[in-house]
Amino acid sequence: GAVVSQHPSWVICKSGTSVKIECRSLDFQATTMFWYRQFPKQSLMLMATSNEGSKATYEQGVEKDKFLINHASLTLSTLTVTSAHPEDSSFYICSARDFFGRGDNEQFFGPGTRLTVL
């Protein structure tokens, strides 16, 4: 149990285009999902916290108009990178917490999406 999937697992796009990444909790409900970004040999950096049915909370320095987050249901959150540029190339990872609080308060992470902007 407690599986989180991400789609796509990798994407290559041209500069200026938009890319949508999906994060799904497959066997549990998640009122809160988190989006992280990880550059090579760096730690995961929290970008935003996504709450079902309400606006996402963005971390300082993360442009909300560039990284659009939608959390329309208890099992799906999407991150759209708008007008992507090469500096947005990174590994994007989502995580989710079980709404019913099963487990040990941990977050369950997706497998990540590798974005490369040419």
Added chain:
Amino acid sequence: SQKIEQNSEALNIQEGKTATLTCNYTNYSPAYLQWYRQDPGRGPVFLLLIRENEKEKRKERLKVTFDTTLKQSLFHITASQPADSATYLCALEFTGGSQGNLIFGKGTKLSVKP
């Protein structure tokens, strides 16, 4: 601001030995301190969580200690195996408004040689 340091960027040990990884933090003690494993190109996988009022926690070959005086957590893997080779991440979680937000260290890359 809160900082986390995982002292070793890389750790190489022989199979069968105990691997000990260190996580130090500054400022406030977190409500929870978590350890994750991350394989190349994959998302982190949860291993253990220890609360600020707990000194030690075990799970199979894994052991985590938490010393709020030293502001340090130690992560041990006993009887290490080549399959334990991965990057291990320490993460802090605080309560209150930032509950659920994890602050990650850069990780320690563990290599277990047969």
